[in-house]
Amino acid sequence: MSDDDSGEGLRAQGLAALDRLVDATAAERIAISLASLGFAIIVGTVLVFVSGFVAECRDPFIYLPGLGFGCYNPLEVYWTMFIGSFGSMTDIGQTLLQTTLLLFTGLSVAVAFRAGLFNIGTQGQMVLGALATALVVLELAAYVPDNAAGMLIVIPVGVVVGGIVGGFWGMIPGLMKAYANAHEVITTIMLNFVAIGIAFWLVQVHVGDLTTDSVQTESVPAVARLPATISGSRFSVIALIGALLVAVGIYLLYKRTVIGYDLRTSGIQESAAEYGGVNAKRNIVTSMTLSGVLGGIAGAIYVMMVQYRWQAGIPPLGFDGIAVSILAGNNPIGVIPAALLFGSLKTGSVAVDLSLGVPGELVEVLRGLIILFIAMPEFFRMIGKRFGYGNGSVVTDGGEA
Amino acid sequence: MKAPSVTRRQGLLIGGILFGLITLGLLIDGGGQLIGDVAGVFSVSYLASAIRLTVPIAFAAMGGIFAEKTGVINIGLEGLLIIGAFGAVASLYALSATPIGANIWLAFVLAIVASTIVALLFAIVCIEFKADQIIAGLAVWLIALGFAPFASIIIWRRTSSPSVGTFSTISIPGLSALPSIGPLFEATPPVFLLALAVPFSWYLLNRTTFGMWIEASGEDPKSLDTAGVDVRKVRYAGVLLSGVYCGIGGAGLALNTGQFVGSGDTMIDGRGWIGLTAYLIGNYNPVGAFLASFLFAGLEALQLQLQQIAGYDVSSTLVGIIPYVAVLIVLTFVGRTRMPSAAGEHYDSDE
Numbered sequence: 217m218s219d220d221d222s223g224e225g226l227r228a229q230g231l232a233a234l235d236r237l238v239d240a241t242a243a244e245r246i247a248i249s250l251a252s253l254g255f256a257i258i259v260g261t262v263l264v265f266v267s268g269f270v271a272e273c274r275d276p277f278i279y280l281p282g283l284g285f286g287c288y289n290p291l292e293v294y295w296t297m298f299i300g301s302f303g304s305m306t307d308i309g310q311t312l313l314q315t316t317l318l319l320f321t322g323l324s325v326a327v328a329f330r331a332g333l334f335n336i337g338t339q340g341q342m343v344l345g346a347l348a349t350a351l352v353v354l355e356l357a358a359y360v361p362d363n364a365a366g367m368l369i370v371i372p373v374g375v376v377v378g379g380i381v382g383g384f385w386g387m388i389p390g391l392m393k394a395y396a397n398a399h400e401v402i403t404t405i406m407l408n409f410v411a412i413g414i415a416f417w418l419v420q421v422h423v424g425d426l427t428t429d430s431v432q433t434e435s436v437p438a439v440a441r442l443p444a445t446i447s448g449s450r451f452s453v454i455a456l457i458g459a460l461l462v463a464v465g466i467y468l469l470y471k472r473t474v475i476g477y478d479l480r481t482s483g484i485q486e487s488a489a490e491y492g493g494v495n496a497k498r499n500i501v502t503s504m505t506l507s508g509v510l511g512g513i514a515g516a517i518y519v520m521m522v523q524y525r526w527q528a529g530i531p532p533l534g535f536d537g538i539a540v541s542i543l544a545g546n547n548p549i550g551v552i553p554a555a556l557l558f559g560s561l562k563t564g565s566v567a568v569d570l571s572l573g574v575p576g577e578l579v580e581v582l583r584g585l586i587i588l589f590i591a592m593p594e595f596f597r598m599i600g601k602r603f604g605y606g607n608g609s610v611v612t613d614g615g616e617a
Numbered sequence: 618m619k620a621p622s623v624t625r626r627q628g629l630l631i632g633g634i635l636f637g638l639i640t641l642g643l644l645i646d647g648g649g650q651l652i653g654d655v656a657g658v659f660s661v662s663y664l665a666s667a668i669r670l671t672v673p674i675a676f677a678a679m680g681g682i683f684a685e686k687t688g689v690i691n692i693g694l695e696g697l698l699i700i701g702a703f704g705a706v707a708s709l710y711a712l713s714a715t716p717i718g719a720n721i722w723l724a725f726v727l728a729i730v731a732s733t734i735v736a737l738l739f740a741i742v743c744i745e746f747k748a749d750q751i752i753a754g755l756a757v758w759l760i761a762l763g764f765a766p767f768a769s770i771i772i773w774r775r776t777s778s779p780s781v782g783t784f785s786t787i788s789i790p791g792l793s794a795l796p797s798i799g800p801l802f803e804a805t806p807p808v809f810l811l812a813l814a815v816p817f818s819w820y821l822l823n824r825t826t827f828g829m830w831i832e833a834s835g836e837d838p839k840s841l842d843t844a845g846v847d848v849r850k851v852r853y854a855g856v857l858l859s860g861v862y863c864g865i866g867g868a869g870l871a872l873n874t875g876q877f878v879g880s881g882d883t884m885i886d887g888r889g890w891i892g893l894t895a896y897l898i899g900n901y902n903p904v905g906a907f908l909a910s911f912l913f914a915g916l917e918a919l920q921l922q923l924q925q926i927a928g929y930d931v932s933s934t935l936v937g938i939i940p941y942v943a944v945l946i947v948l949t950f951v952g953r954t955r956m957p958s959a960a961g962e963h964y965d966s967d968e
């Protein structure tokens with residue numbers, strides 16, 4: 217009997233949650249994000265389970281008559297992913313390292329989104345920013361002492377250079393949008409390819425380490441490397457603190473300042489902003505530039521904390537940033553947990569690949585699924601309505617068990 | 618209907634491409650001599666290889682036109698091409714283990730079915746669940762980009778497949794025996810399909826009732842609805858057509874190569890995005906989109922040939938970014954490509 221009672225209580229809570237999912241606007245975004253995450257994980261589970269029947273392995277986990285042997289246990293996959301990202305200090309370091317980079321790329325996308333602009337170009341801004349940082353710190357390191365004082369000069373300069381170059385590359389689609397009305401989605405996608413092509417060509421033919429066959433610059437010296445905080449990982453807590461401060465700073469910029477307000481309205485309601493005496497065109501350019509600066513800084517941190525050089529095939533952190541930002545509802549503070557989640561997914565996928573043989577590309581599929589589900593809030597509203605919750609339909613039998 | 622003529626847009630594009638070629642000539646050693654060698658490259662075999670490279674780009678472009686004309690912007694073309702290419706190779710590989718055997722045409726059809734199913738899901742997400750089309754299209758690309766190498770590793774233990782067999786060339790009797798231009802009539806089936814698809818798409822869009830519905834669905838869905846045509850059905854048809862076209866394009870590329878390559882950006886390598894640029898430059902006209910696709914594929918073929926015969930150190934990377942630079946120039950300086958006015962918007966009929 218008492219079981220039934222607590223069941224009723226839970227059900228009432230569940231009802232309330234669903235009602236909020238359907239009606240409330242404030243909590244809605246968080247609920248949709250969590251629901252999308254849940255649905256993406258469900259689809260991912262099915263994918264892993266089914267592909268286990270195609271893959272070959274020594275000790276299968278399940279046998280289904282007619283289907284054969286299944287190799288992968290989805291629960292084990294997710295558990296391994298969790299342990300692989302938080303199981304040891306080194307793992308935590310790797311997770312936080314990814315989180316730091318994703319904070320910058322996620323904020324880059326979020327800043328543009330806040331202004332109603334969809335910056336898919338973070339990847340290109342990051343790649344060019346990273347190259348500029350690598351080249352400048354390689355030059356600069358020769359002129360500074362090889363100690364902490366040198367580091368205090370080289371690393372800030374590296375960050376600034378990455379930000380400037382990324383900002384410049386972000387400004388281009390901003391100008392095209394503001395003055396030529398070219399859709400920023402198209403231009404930023406195209407500029408990604410152009411940026412990656414130019415960087416590759418420069419490094420391969422001109423500025424790279426021409427003594428090796430791989431397309432890369434020389435390795436940056438110790439004075440340009442962020443000091444590692446946790447042994448076994450290159451993660452530096454300085455970069456993480458910097459990223460968190462930027463997140464809070466951007467939150468305050470939009471929440472508390474007139475500039476932030478103008479930036480938002482300019483992208484969303486250009487004519488209204490102009491009517492209010494705001495130079496909307498300039499603000500569109502500013503938003504895209506700021507977005508590019510953050511993408512460029514992500515590249516600078518990548519060089520000085522992760523790879524210690526520019527190397528062809530920089531991971532798609534810019535695209536991950538889109539998922540992070542969308543999952544966070546484009547809220548700068550929300551970007552923090554979203555970046556942590558994706559950071560642990562990325563780190564955990566390495567462990568899943570190594571110990572279970574499930575391809576790490578699984579995370580890329582999950583990333584796409586999360587974006588897809590969040591893109592359709594109507595899907596969740598319909599689910600809510602189908603079960604009779606929300607104001608869209610009359611709740612006639614809401615109390616029936 | 619206007620007679621085809623060189624518009625300002627096209628003139629500018631051709632100028633831009635020529636400028637790109639000249640710049641390219643200056644970037645490499647012996648730029649002067651290059652011009653002469655380029656002229657030597659333009660042979661029938663060069664044209665044949667350019668047309669072969671046009672297949673995935675032009676099919677993606679025409680598919681994109683159908684979807685966007687109905688009002689659904691499909692930026693997932695790249696993802697659909699990846700599904701088509703992977704689907705073709707995986708089907709052929711799987712079929713060879715069955716009693717049916719490695720039937721290349723069946724694999725081709727299965728790939729088109731796979732791509733169309735993904736397009737159907739995209740259509741449901743956009744039309745029923747009113748998803749943001751740009752974000753959903755992006756998701757289609759990112760999912761395909763992750764799924765194809767994921768599944769490749771599951772099946773073949775690495776991101777690329779082994780060789781599974783290619784389409785054999787068909788020659789058109791009579792025409793292929795013609796002097797000098799004969800080789801153009803010896804090609805693989807996807808090339809001939811492209812030759813049929815371009816006029817077919819143009820005819821469908823400009824001369825049929827269905828084409829009028831497509832136009833109206835993207836420009837003025839309200840009056841289409843008033844006329845008693847279901848806007849949703851027209852939009853489904855447009856998106857599904859883009860799935861069929863991308864399936865043909867992706868499968869055509871993979872079955873011409875005989876292998877699926879899943880590393881990096883996969884073997885599709887941005888061809889879906891170039892297709893998108895091609896139809897923007899071609900201003901939503903299948904013939905214009907084909908010509909732009911052919912131009913971009915021609916550049917790719919030119920660079921491949923120059924590397925072979927002249928031993929030039931042409932940077933394939935720089936040639937590769939020319940289409941993207943071209944579309945940026947067109948979008949910025951030639952003016953906005955005229956999108957269908959209701960593209961990207963949901964349509965609710967008042968029932």
